[in-house]
Amino acid sequence: xxxxxxxxxxxxxxxxxxxxxxxxxxxxxxxxxxxxxxxxxxxxxxxxxxxxxxxxxxxxxxxxxxxxxxxxxxxxxxxxxxxxxxxxxxxxxxxxxxxxxxxxxxxxxxxxxxxxxxxxxxxxxxxxxxxxxxxxxxxxxxxxxxxxxxxxxxxxxxxxxxxxxxxxxxxxxxxxxxxxxxxxxxxxxxxxxxxxxxxxxxxxxxxxxxxxxxxxxxxxxxxxxxxxxxxxxxxxxxxxxxxxxxxxxxxxxxxxxxxxxxxxxxxxxxxxxxxxxxxxxxxxxxxxxxxxxxxxxxxxxxxx
Amino acid sequence: xxxxxxxxxxxxxxxxxxxxxxxxxxxxxxxxxxxxxxxxxxxxxxxxxxxxxxxxxxxxxxxxxxxxxxxxxxxxxxxxxxxxxxxxxxxxxxxxxxxxxxxxxxxxxxxxxxxxxxxxxxxxxxxxxxxxxxxxxxxxxxxxxxxxxxxxxxxxxxxxxxxxxxxxxxxxxxxxxxxxxxxxxxxxxxxxxxxxxxxxxxxxxxxxxxxxxxxxxxxxxxxxxxxxxxxxxxxxxxxxxxxxxxxxxxxxxxxxxxxxxxxxxxxxxxxxxxxxx
Numbered sequence: 094x095x096x097x098x099x100x101x102x103x104x105x106x107x108x109x110x111x112x113x114x115x116x117x118x119x120x121x122x123x124x125x126x127x128x129x130x131x132x133x134x135x136x137x138x139x140x141x142x143x144x145x146x147x148x149x150x151x152x153x154x155x156x157x158x159x160x161x162x163x164x165x166x167x168x169x170x171x172x173x174x175x176x177x178x179x180x181x182x183x184x185x186x187x188x189x190x191x192x193x194x195x196x197x198x199x200x201x202x203x204x205x206x207x208x209x210x211x212x213x214x215x216x217x218x219x220x221x222x223x224x225x226x227x228x229x230x231x232x233x234x235x236x237x238x239x240x241x242x243x244x245x246x247x248x249x250x251x252x253x254x255x256x257x258x259x260x261x262x263x264x265x266x267x268x269x270x271x272x273x274x275x276x277x278x279x280x281x282x283x284x285x286x287x288x289x290x291x292x293x294x295x296x297x298x299x300x301x302x303x304x305x306x307x308x309x310x311x312x313x314x315x316x317x318x319x320x321x322x323x324x325x326x327x328x329x330x331x332x333x334x335x336x337x338x339x340x341x342x343x344x345x346x347x348x349x350x351x352x353x354x355x356x357x358x359x360x361x362x363x364x365x366x367x368x369x370x371x372x373x374x375x376x377x378x379x380x381x382x383x384x385x386x387x388x389x390x391x392x393x394x395x396x397x
Numbered sequence: 398x399x400x401x402x403x404x405x406x407x408x409x410x411x412x413x414x415x416x417x418x419x420x421x422x423x424x425x426x427x428x429x430x431x432x433x434x435x436x437x438x439x440x441x442x443x444x445x446x447x448x449x450x451x452x453x454x455x456x457x458x459x460x461x462x463x464x465x466x467x468x469x470x471x472x473x474x475x476x477x478x479x480x481x482x483x484x485x486x487x488x489x490x491x492x493x494x495x496x497x498x499x500x501x502x503x504x505x506x507x508x509x510x511x512x513x514x515x516x517x518x519x520x521x522x523x524x525x526x527x528x529x530x531x532x533x534x535x536x537x538x539x540x541x542x543x544x545x546x547x548x549x550x551x552x553x554x555x556x557x558x559x560x561x562x563x564x565x566x567x568x569x570x571x572x573x574x575x576x577x578x579x580x581x582x583x584x585x586x587x588x589x590x591x592x593x594x595x596x597x598x599x600x601x602x603x604x605x606x607x608x609x610x611x612x613x614x615x616x617x618x619x620x621x622x623x624x625x626x627x628x629x630x631x632x633x634x635x636x637x638x639x640x641x642x643x644x645x646x647x648x649x650x651x652x653x654x655x656x657x658x659x660x661x662x663x664x665x666x667x668x669x670x671x672x673x674x
Contacts, residue, residue: 111415115500123499124490149526153517223512226491309510
C-alpha cells in the first residue's frame, strides 16, 4: 500500500497558473480594500454591532464599582464641581457671566464629549489590535462605536445638567429642542476627528502620548470655563484674525450653541456670526473628510 | 482516500496562495544602549538601514503556494514559530502579504471571537456581542441563542450565563467562546488550535461540531499541535517549517514525515521519501 505524494507543481509553472486559476473561478484577493460605496454598505450592515459594542463598553466601565451605573452621572458632576471650585471660586472667572454654574457645567460636559471622543478615537485601532486581527468588519466601526459610547455618556451628563438647571432656577424653554441638532452635528464632527486620529494613531501610537497636551491647550482656548465674548470685549487691542479664530474654533462653536439652547441668559448676541454655518461646516468637513481619510488606509490596520 | 491524490480540474478552488511572503516589522528592538537615539534615527531617517534604526524584520512566511478546494479539510502543522498562525491570518485577510497574492472565494473567517468579548459583561450579553461582531444579525443570534448556551454546557451547573464572564473558570470561559464562535456558518473556516479547550467531554463535542461545520463550510483549515486532531479532521496536510512549505500531501504521509522530523516517534529505519512499490 503506497501513495504518491502530490508535491506542489514546480514554482515557475505555478506562478502564472495560480493567478489564472483564481481569475477563472472568480476568486478575489484577500484583505483588499473595498470601494467606498461597498465600504459604507458593509458599515451599515454592522450598525447593530456598533451600537452593541458602544453600550457594552459603557456598561462594562463601572460594572466593578459598588455604586455601579450611578457613576455615569456622578463622574461628570464631580468634574463640574472641581472646575467650579477652581475657576468660579478661586480664580473668579464667573464675574460678568450670569448663571455661571450652568454656563460652566454646559461647557465642561460638551467639551468632555469632544475630548474623550478624540482621545478614545486615537486608541481606537491601536488599542483594539486583538479585535482587528481576529475579526473581519469595516474598521471605521471602531472609532464610530467609541464616539457613540461617549455620546451615550454625554446623555447621562445631560440628565445631570437638566437637574442642575432646575436647581439654579433656569426655566425650561422651547430653545432646549436645539440640543438635538447641536448634539448631532457635534457627534459627526467628533466621529470624523477621531477617525483621522485613529488612522494616525494606528501608524504612530506615540500620538496617544501627545494628545492630552494638545487637547488641554485646545480646552483652554475654547472658552470652557470663561466667556470668549467677555474676553474679547476686554482686549480691544487684539488683532481681528485672533478674534475670528477663537470664535470659529469648532469646540467653542458647539459649546456656545449648547449654552444658547439651554441657558436663558445666554443671548444670541453672544454667539459668533454665522454660527450655524460654522457648526454644519465643521461637521461636514470633519465627518466626510475623516471618513475618507480613514477608509484610504483600511487594509493597513492591524499590521505590525 | 485515493480520490485525494487525483487533482482534477473540475474541483473548485476556494483558497489560492500564490508565492506568499509575509514579513513582520517590529519597532523598538534597538539594543538596550541608545534605544532612544535609535527611535530618533527611525523618525529622522526612515530611509536608513533598518537594523541601525532599531526596526527588525521577521520573515515569517516564505514563498508559500498552495490551492485548497471546496470540501477539503486542510491541516497545518509545524514546530512552534514556523508561521502557521501567520499564514492563517493572511488567508483571512487580517495580515497584509509582502509579496505574492492570496485569492479567496468569499470571506474566510478565523474561528474565534475572544477579542470582542468583555469579561465584565454577562455570558448572555457576550453571546449577542460576539455574534454581532462576527456579522450575524440579532434575529440569527436570537434563533441560535439556546443552542449556543446548551452547547457550551455553561448552565449545566446552575444559571451561570447571567453572571459576568470574568467570574467563569478558564474552562467555562473557553467553552463559551468556542460555542459562540462555532455558531456561525462559514464559507471558508480557519481554526487555530481551537480543539484544545475544555474537558474531555467538551473536546469530543467540539470535534463533532467542527465536523458539522466542515460539511456546511466550503473549506476548513486547521492549525493544531495535536496530531490526533489533524488526523481526525483533515485528509490533506501542509507542513510549514521556518516559514517554508516543506510538504503538502495526504495527512498520513505528511504526519509520518513530521513525526520523524520532530522525533515524536523514533523509528529505526527513517526514510525521507516513500517510494512507490
